Amino acid sequence: MDPATAASAPALSQLRAFTQVLSDATGHPFAQHEDLHAWSVAHWREFWRHFAQQHALPLGIAGSLDPVCVGDDIEQARFFPQLRLNYARALLGPAAAPDAAPALRACHADGSVESWSRGELHEQVARLAAALSARGLGEGDRVVALMRNDGGAVIAALAVTALGATLSCASPDMGVDAVLDRFGPLAPRLFIAHTASRPFDSGPPLAEKVDAVARRLPSLAFLLQLDEGPAACTGAWQNLLLADALAKPVEDGQAAWPDFPFEQPLFIMFSSGTTGRPKCIVHGAGGSLLEHLKEHRLHTDLRPGDRLYFHTSCGWMMWNWQLSALASGVEIVTYDGPISSVERLWELVAQERVTVFGTSPAYLRMSEQAGLVPRDRFELGALRLLMSTGAVLHASQFRWVRDSVGPVPVHSISGGTDIIGCFVLGHPELPVADGESPCRSLAMDVQAWKAGRATEGVGELVCATPFPSRPLGFFGDVDGARFHQAYFARHPGVWTHGDLVEITPSGGARMHGRCDGVLNVRGIKFAPQEVIGLLQDIGGVREAMLVERAAGEGETQLLALLVLAPGEALEAARIARLRREIATRLSPAHVPDRFVAVPELPVTHSGKPSEAAARAAVQGEVAGNAGALRNPQCLATIREACERALVHTAADGGDLALRLRALWSELLGVPEIGLDDHFFELGGNSLLAARVLARVREWTGSSLTLGALVQAPTIGELIALLAEGAQVRTQASSLAVCMREGQGAPLFLVHGMSGTAMECWALLRALRTPRPVWGLQARGIDGEEEPQSRVGEMAALYIRQMRRIQAQGPYAVCGFSFGGVVALEIARQLRAAGETLSLVCLLDPHVRQDLGPAARLRQRAVHVTRRLLQLPPRETARRLGRAAQRLVEQVQERAGWRPPRRASEGIDMPPAQARVYDHMSAALAAYRPEAYEGSPVLFVHARVPLEGYFDPMPVWRHVLRGGLRVVVIPGEHMQLVRAQADRVAAVIDEALAPPRGEAADTRSTPQAGAVSSGIRPAA
Structure with a gap:
């Protein structure tokens, strides 16, 4: 054990001070911590009485400490029935720290930071609470929240709890189905949400997700919107903007927050859903606060002056845990962005002078594998403690922290959502042994059990004493049967947690993972059935099973064993679709590392699937329960199939391939990327593509444009493209890129403001026409040439590229948004040159208008x-x-008092793309459409007007003198190439289809749900 790992704590930690209080009161000397822990377990009532007296009552908690607990049975025990409190007031009151002390720093993905003092935070919480109270929110109401981790989330949570309502949170990266599985049973009255989309978001726009959730929550009375995004919901409920609520001062009589019973429901958290839908775990205000105070003050020594940052989302219990740290006078730090690079969190810790940093084994492993040495890159002098949770932290990772971060103690803490706290955690003065948590939580008799009693070595984690943060129960579990089955049926009389633990001779603990069917993948616990049900819904999958496979120290892989329907094959396209659907509808953490096709799954004689036998097979071990299986012969087949898949993985490419797979995994949030996985099928976009190509340039010295990734959208194809040399790279950098091969005359798709046609990838994927599709991209997107600023010049340049691909007409050209403007100019110039066009399709282009x-x-x-x-x-x-x-x-x-504002200002994009965007904006501003006399133009128009532009249709009806067919699609402008891409593709497919008769070419009926104005002459 390295003495450098001992905590550099103050001379008198809060734990030592409290130990002295107990010693004076009881006469016990408590020479060592293990003596204190043994006494706290044997005399847990006395411990909690003294702790509440010293650390809880000063926060404004009122009432009598007697009785400390009613009952000795853990399942039924009730703590401090005579105490009353207000959770928000306890966190924000002056007892923990004065009003001028710092309370909250909200760090955003764009680098900006907001901060609040305790007084400022209290005032904003009071204003929002008053606004919510005025709308009838109060004790007994349930509130659900889909929030980013920012200051607005903190304010909203505290305002809700100040009124005695119960809060439940989920993260915006969860799919709609997963959110509704959690929120639906609660019948919430209020929905809190962010709605503004961010460049790093994946899946549908956040406002659409919020709207989809809200419409399936019939109990909602109103929605609180936390940002300036689009109004998400247009239902019968009312919308309240956080900014509006915070602008109104609190009136007399609104400032007082009432006290509530100790067991007032505070949070409803969610289980992983092992036996069906996630269980709704109800936690009381008093028990949660008391446990958090113990963990923060005694085990972590958090105090005024500390700055705490735990990397978490609002859907994880560590967000609630960090929130409660305000009661200890701590300044908490939030971050609402992605891990955009491996060093991002270390950079944040350094910039914000964080003193206590909470992270996960997965992030520490990522840092280690990237060769990062944070102490050499960043100033970490303020950091005094590193905490890790979410999975087992192995001994080698403790050593990496010591070698690469510095002599900072590492506290590996473990507990869970079930108790909204920890069973094993740190100690401010004890040394830390590699791979070990220094101690068990005070007043919790944590033991390792085997065969119904305590054992040496590894056993099932149980707690044999009552504790205040035990859940009040499951929401909707009226008779408590499901609650009993979850925690007390296996070992009556003790809490059974489901983890494997080993109690060390020093009184610390080593964690060994889960001992039930719940998966713990990269720190996220979930039930396999969530993924299995989705796999079977997608189609082509008859049966599925998820199993974990050890892959070296500290590393596990999640394998999906699939029995496919007859005639189906597990090709790369299917795997890409499965990954995309799981990531979108559940979360990226749910995506298996590998998909393996097998002929059958092991089942017992009663027909029950045997995950244990499958785990042994994928690990190459002999199954201990083979005799209990109906089909033990399938284990050898599973073993061989997994070996082939894993050998293929190991052969996937060389150093560059490994780097690219890690980079794609990081950017796309999808684990275990394969050589044949399609970048855009997995959710890639032009911004992420630019980051990929920047890394390729850094690693190889080869400069590729965004078009290269369109031409070579898989890692295997991209590596092959690089290997073929400069000639092919020049071809990949051309202005015209083949986005899809096919038969017949091509469809030319013109780029929009971004300079590439990648924004239309969902549309391309939805097209059913057999024609090839070529994307036209802007000059300068590679950063080497100056972009063009005139629409006419762009059209002339693109026509030269088109003629190289298709020597003569009829041509088919289509463009989205600004691309529609360029597409029309291409058509005008081609027609002037005597060429014919089979299709001119404009997808909702807008123009500047010259008016008096x-x-x-x-x-x-x-x-x-x-x-x-x-x-x-x-x-x-x-x-x-x-x-x-x-x-x-x-x-x-x-x-001339300030420089003109660039169009790209405030948009997160690489410099070359920002320059193109600015030139496209200038081109649009200068463009004045000339008359087009050609055959009728197909115009696809979004029903919701584009903000900032006038209705373009009067201009287009005047300019398009050969006729205009308008198809109106529900939704907003950007939805034409996102959520409504299927409808738009169907319209284009119809227009490109061979004519069935003389009139079919221009007078065909639009798709169902669309509205057509028909062909109309120019006005």
């Missing part, structure tokens, strides 16, 4: 009025304020 002052003012007034009428009433003032601010900025720009 009076007409411009009149149209702008109509436009603004329409937009404001569509907004929730309380959002109108905020929108008007933003418009006024922008008007002032424009006046300053015209006067």
Whole structure:
């Protein structure tokens, strides 16, 4: 044991001070910590009485400490029935720290930081609580929240708990089905949500997800929107904007928050769903607060002056755990962005001068495998403690921290959502042994059990004493039967947690993973059935089983064993689809590392699947229960299939392939990327593609454009492209890129403002036409040439590229948004050159309009009025304020008092792409469409107007003199190439289909759900 791992604690830790209080009161000397723990277990009532007296009552908790606990049975025991408290007031009151002390720092993905003092945070919580109370929210109501980890989430959580309502949270990266499995049974009254999308989001826009969830929660009365995103819901309920609530001062009589019983339901957390839907675990306010105070103050020595950052989402219990640290006077740090690079969290810890950093074994392993040495890259002098949880932290990772981070103690803590706290954790003064948690939680008789009694070595973790943070029960479990079955049926009289633990001679603990069917993958616990049910819903999968396989120290792989339907094969495209669906509908953490096709799964004689036998087979071991199986012969087949799959994985490529697989996994949030996995099928976009190509340039010296990744969208194809040399790389950098091969004349797809056609990938995937599709991308997207700023010049350049692919017409050209403007100019120039066109398809392009002052003012007034009428009433003032601010900025720009605002300002994109975006914006501003006399143009129009633009249809009807067919698609502008891509693709497929008769070419009926204006002459 290295003495450098001992904590550099103050001379008198809070644990030592409290130990002295107990010694004075009881006469016990407590020479060593193990003496203290043994006494706290034997005299747990006395321990909790003294602890509440010293650390809880000063926070404003009122009432008598007698009785400490009613009953000795862990399942039924009730702590401090005479105490009353308000959780939010206990966290924010002056007893923990003065109002001027720092309370919260919210770090955002764009690098900006917001901060609040305790007084400021208290005031904002009070304002929101008053607004919620005015709408009738109060004791007994249930509130659900889909939140990013930012300051608004903290304010909302505290406001809800201040009123005695019960809060349940989920993370925005969860799929709609997974969220509804958790929120649906609660019949919530209030839904709290962020709705603004971020560049790093995957899946559908967040506002669509919030809307989909809200519409299936019939009990909702209103929705609290935490950001300036689109109004997510248009149902019968009311919307409240956080900004509006915070702008209104608290009136007399609204500031007092009532006290509630010790067992007031505070949080409803969610189990992994082992036996079906996730169980809704109800935690009381008093028990949660008391346990957190013990863990924060005694075991972690958190105090005023500390800055705590735990990397967590709002859907994990560590977010609630960190929130409660406000009761110890700590400043908490939140971060709402992704781990955009392996060093991102270390950078945050250094920049924010974090003193206590909480992370996971997975992130520490990622840092180690990347060769990162944080102490050499960052100033970590403020860091005094590193905490890790979510999975087993192995001895080698303790050593890596010591060697690469510095002499910082590492506390591996373990407990769970079930108890909203820890069974084993740290000690501020004990040394830390590699691979070991220094101690068990005080007043918790944590033991390793085997065969119904305590054992030496590894056993099942049980707790044999009552504890305050035991759940109140499961929501909806009226008779308590499910609660009893989950924790007390296996070993009556003790809490059975489901983990494997080893109690060390020093009184510490080593964790050895789960001992039941719940999977723990990269720190996220979930039931296999969640994934299995989804796999079977997708189709083509008859049976499925998920098993873990050890892959070296500290490493596990999650394998999906699939029995496919007759005639189905497990090809790369199917695997890509399975991964995409699981990541979107559940979460990236649910995605298996490998999919393996097997002829059958092991089952017992009663027909029950045997995960234990399958685990032994994938590990190459002999199954201990083979005699109990109906089909033991299948184990050899499973073993061989897994060996082939894993050999294929090991052969997947060389050093560059390994780097690319790790990079794609990090960017896309999908584990175990294969050589044949398609970047865009897994959720890639132009911003992520730019990051990939920047790393390729860094690693190989080869500069590829975004078009290269369109041409070579798998790791195997990209490596082959690099290996073929400069000639092919030049071809991949051309302005025209083959996005899909096919037969017949091609469809040319023109880029939008981003400069690439990648934004239309969902549309491309939905097209059923057999034609090849070529994407036209902007000059300068590679950063080597100056982008063009004139639509006519772009069209001429692209026509030269098109003629190299298709020597003569008829041509088919389509463009989305700004690409539609360029597509029309291409058609005009081709027609002027005597060429014919079979299709000109414009996907909702908008244009700047030249109007006289009076007409411009009149149209702008109509436009603004329409937009404001569509907004929730309380959002109108905020929108008007933003418009006024922008008007002032424009006046300053015209006067030369400030530089003109770049179109790309505030958008997270690489420099080359930002430059293209700025030039495209300038081109659109300067563009004035000329008359087009060609055959009718297909115009696909989004029903919801594009914000910031006037209705473009009068202009297009005037310009398109050969006729115009309009197909209206529900939704907003960007949804045409996202959520509504299937509908748009069907319209294009119909237009490209061979004509069935003379009139079919221009007068075919639009798709169901679309509205057509038909062909109309120019006005």
